[in-house]
Amino acid sequence: MTVTYRQPGVVLTDHRFTVPLDHDDPAGETIELYAREVVARDRVGRDLPWLLYLQGGPGFGANRFIGRQAWLGRALEDYRVLLLDQRGTGHSTPANRQTLPLRGGPAEQADHLARFRADAIVRDCEAIRPQVTGGAPWTVLGQSFGGFCTVAYLSTAPEGLDAALITGGLPSLDAHADDVYRAAYPRMERKVAAHYARYPQDVERARRIADHLLTHDVVLPSGYRLTVEAFQTLGVLLGSGDGSHRLHYLLEHAFVRTPAGPALSDAFQEQVQGLLSYAAHPLYALIHEAIYAQDDRPTAWSAERVRAEFPRFDAAKTLAGDEPLLFTGETVHPWMFDCDPALRPLRETAELLAARTGWTPLYDPARLAANEVPVAAAVYHDDLYVDTAHSLATARAVRGLRTWVTDEFEHDGVRAGGPRVLDRLLALARDDV
Template sequence: MALFRNRKSRSIKASIEPSVSVEDGNEGHKPRSIKQLRLTRDKTTKSLGDERHSKGFAVLYIQRQRSLYPHSIPSSRKGTPVNKAPPSHNMQPPRAGTPANMAPPSGIYMAPPSGTYMAPLPQTGTPTNMAPSYAPPPAPNQAWTGIQPAVLHKMPVPNNDTDGDTDKFSVMTLKFEVPLNHQAPAKGETLVLHAELVYGSKGSERGAAPVVKHEWKRILGAKPFLLFLCGGPGDGNSHRRIPLLNHFALRRGYQVLYVDYRGTGRSYPISPSYIAVNNPNKAAADAEAQRKANYLALFRQDNIVRDLEAIRLCLTNIIAQSSVAAPPPSTSASGSKTAALAAKSSKTKHASKTAKPSKPVTQPAPAPAAPVAPPQPVKWTLVGQSFGGWIALTYLSFLPESLAGVYLSAGLAPVGAGAPDFVYAALAQRIAQRNEAYYARYPDDVWHVKQIVAHLDAASSSSSTTSNGGYAVKLPGDARLRLTAQAFMTLGRAFGAASAVIAPGPPTSKTTPDAYDALHQLVERASFDIANYNVLSDGALVLAAALFAGGFRLHERPLYGVLHEAIYCDGPGYSSSWSAQRILLTHFPAGQFVWTDPSFSATKPSPAITAAVMNDGTAKLYFSGEMVLPAMVPAPLRSTANALARKADWPALYDSSALAANRCGVTVRAVAYADDMYVDLELARRAAAGIRGAQVLEAWNGWKHGAIKEADKTVAVLEALFDGKPLPV
C-alpha cells in the first residue's frame, strides 16, 4: 500500500495515471494522459449533422462534449493488486445474523399470496425450492468461464452525500478496472468502471464513520451487497436515483452498490462524437462504421454481467484478504499488554535493589485458538428495474452461483423471443391502445396532429421558416433538436406514464397534467399558431422542449439509440434490421404509422396510403412509443447504427434450460404491471413461467413501468418484491 501513502511523489503519481484513447471526429485513436485530457476535454466540439438529410431526426450537438471513449486504459500498477487473496479463502459457512438475502432453506416453500402468479415446478419429489441434490452439474459454458477479478483502480473515496434536505447517506466511491473483452482480454484494452457504495445513513451507528486507511475493507465485509441495476441501455446509475430504496435496504441489513455500466455515467461514457462517421469516402466510411459497430457490440447486457462478476470476485478477494489479518494482541495472563507493561514498570522501579531469587512460576498453557472459518464469497442480491431485469436474467442464466436473490420491477425480459420482431409486435398493440385512448379524450386532435405534421414537413424542406431549414428546440446542456414531423410523432413515448384506458373528457387532476394532457397542450398551441400565423410561436417550442427533455435524450445517451434493438437479439442468426420500423409499417396497413417510412412526405405523398390518411378527416396518425427508428438517430451516427442493425452473429443472452432448472435455488420474485407500455405483460408471464420457482405479482389499476422510482410507490414495490406482499389496488 505504499503506492497510496506516498501520494506526493511525482514519480509515483505519474506511474498510476493511465492513458486514455480519445476519438475526435475523423481522427484516429490517440493515447493521451489524464493530464492532457484535463487540458483538452473542455474544448467545444460541434456535430452539426447532415443538413442534406432534411427528413432526419438530427440532434445538433452544440453543447460542450466530452469525448472520453476509453479504447485503451493500460494498468500501470506493479506488484500484487489489493484484490488478490490467498487461494485458500474461497468458502465459508453462512454468517449468523445475515439478513434474508439467501436462498430459502431446504424443505421450506411459501405459497404465494392471492393475486400472484407462480411458475410451474417440476414434480421431482425434491423440495420445490431446491434443485435435485443428485443432479449432475451442467457442462461449463466456455463463453462464461475464466472471468478474472477486476482490479481496484484506486483507493476508495468516502463522502457524506446529501440528497435534498432529508436524505443523507454515507457513500464510498470505488473504481474497478476490467477488460474490454473478457473472453479475449488484450493488454492495454481495459475499461474503468465507476461504482458507489451506500453503507450508512443519517442516524446510523456508522453513518458518520470516516473511511481511513484500511477502514474501507472492514466496511466492504460488514454487510451483504444489494446490487441495484437501473434501466437503459445507456443510462448512468447514480446512488441518488431512488433514496427510499437506500433507506429500505439499509434497514434490512444490506449495503447498496450502484455501478455505472460500461460506457455510461462516469464509467467513461461513449460520446456521440465517437459513434459518428463523417468520412466522405464511402468505402472508408463503411469500414469505420463496421469497426465501431463491432466495438459497441461489446456493450450489451452480456458483457455488463461479466463486468459485475469481475467486481464480485474482486470484492470477495478484498474481504478475504482483510479477514486474514493478524489477530489483536492476546489478553491472556501470559501475554497481555497489561502484563508486559507491569513487568517493565516493576523492573524499572526495583532496578537499584537486589532482587531475591524467586521460585519459578508455572504458567498455564494457552488454550488452543478456535478455528477461523474463511470468509464467505460475496453473493449479489439483485434488484433490477426495466433493462436492469434484462441484465439480471442473463446473470441468472449463466452464473447463478453468484446470486443470493433476484428481484425485478418491470424487468422480466422476453426470454425465448429470439428476435426483436416478436417483442415489437406485442408492444405495437399497446401503443395503438394508448393512441386510441388519447384521441378518445381529444377527438379534435385527430385533424390537428396531421395539420402539425404537414407544417413541420414543409418547414423542414425549406428555409423560409427559420434560418436552419426548420424548427429547433433547446434541450438540457445547450443541445438543440430539430423538430421535424418524425420527431414530433415520437412524443408518444410519454404515454407510458398515462393510463391505458380512460374515459373521454379532461383529466380529473387540476394540478399536474398527465401524459395525455401534456401532449394535448402542445398540439392545441401549435395548431392555433399554424392556423393563425403559419409559424410556430416560441411558446409552442418551449412546450415541445419540455416534452423532449424527458424523452430519448440521444444527445446524452447515444448507446440507447444504437443498441436499443440489439438487446433483444438473443443468439446468432438474429439481426434487428430496424425491427420496430418494419413492424409498425406492416402491422398497421391502414397507415397509422405511415410517417415512419423513410420516404414519407406530407407535401408530396407518393404512396396512395399517405394521401388517404392525410386527406381523410377521420383517419388517425399514431404516435410511436419506446421504439428507436432510423430517422431518430442523428445523421452522423446512422452509419454505425445501420452496421449494428445488420449484425446477425450476436451471442446468446439467456439459457432457457438453466433458467428452467434454477439449479442453485435462487429466489426470483418480480412485479409486472398490467398497464406497462414498455414491457408486455404476456411476454413477462411467459418469461416467468420458464424460471423454476419464479413468483410474479401483477399490479393493476394505475401502476406504471417506473413505479419503483415514484416516491409514493417505492416502498410498496420493494415490500412486494422482498416480502411477497400484494400491491394495493
C-alpha cells in the same frame, strides 16, 4: 481515489473499477466502470449485505438519487446499495459520437459496441463483486433492461446472486426483435387511445402539430430536425405513470402567433428537443434492437420494418382522413440518425449493427429451469415497453420465480411507487407473503 460524502440521511462513496473490454481476453484492453455506494447514515459501520442496482435502458447511467428517494429508502433499511453505471454509460468509460472515432471507422465501432449487451454487463458485475462484497453473493434489483441483465445473470452466474428482484424487465427468452415489435405496436395504440379518452382535446392538437410538420421544415435550436415521425415518438411518455399528463401539457401550448403566421413556440421546441435528443444516451439508439438479438438473424431495423405492418401509424394517411394521430413508443428508427445531431456521425455504425449476425445467446433456458436463486418480478399489466405475455412466459420458465402482476403502475412503478414495489418484491423473494 475513493471519495466519501453525505446527503440527507445517507453516506455516499464513489468507486471506480477496471474490467476487460472483452472478458474472453482478460489480458487485453480495459475499460473503467463507475459505481456509487449508498448506505444509511445510521448504519455506516454495520456489516450489511449488498444490493446491486441495474438501471433500465440500454444506455442510461444509474439513477442520481438525492437522499432516500423512490425505492432507495426501503433498500437502505436492509442493504448497502451499489448504483452501477453500466459499461458505456454515466461516469463509466463513455461510448458516443465523440469517443467512438477513437476505435477507428464504423466497422471497428460496431465491433466495439457489440460488447455492450447484457452478457458483458453480467461479466462486469461478476468481475467487481469480489472487490465490493469480499466474494459474497449479492441481491440484484433490475429495472427494465436491468431486468434483462438480471435474467442473463441467472443464466450465466447464479452463484453470484443471493436473490434477484426484477421490475418491468422479464424479457422473452427466444423472441426475435420482430416478435417484440409486433406485440408492441398494438400496445402503443391502446396507450394512445387511453390518452385521448382522458384528454380528448389533444386529438385536434396532435393532428394540427403533425400537419404543420408535414408542410414545414422544422429544425430545433439544437439542430434536431423535427419530422412528424419524430414527433410521434413522444408517445414514449405514455409508458410512465405521469406520462399522459406530461404529454398533454406539452401539446397544449405548441403554437404561437407570429407576423408570418402560426409557428411552433420556443417553449414547445425547447421541451421537445430535450425529450427527443439522444445526446445523453446514444447507446440506447445504437444497441437497443441488439438487446433482443441471439442468433444469425439480423435485427435489420426491426421497429421500422414492423411499423409498416400497422398502417394506422402513418401520419400522412391519418391526416388525409379524420382519425386521431397515433404516437409510437420505445422504438428506434434509421431516420433518427439523420434527425439527431448526436447520432448523425454514427449512422453507418448503426447500419452495421442492424445488419450484424452471429449474436451469442443471452439466456440459458435449461439453467433457468433448474434455478435455485430466489427470484421475484413485478409485471406491469399492458406495460408499454415490455410485453406482458412475453414476461409471463419467461416467469413460467424460471424455476421458483414469483410474480406480482399489477395494473396499479406503469413501467416506472419502482420509481413512482416509492418503497411499495421493492417492499412487495422483497416479501415475495423471502417467502413472506
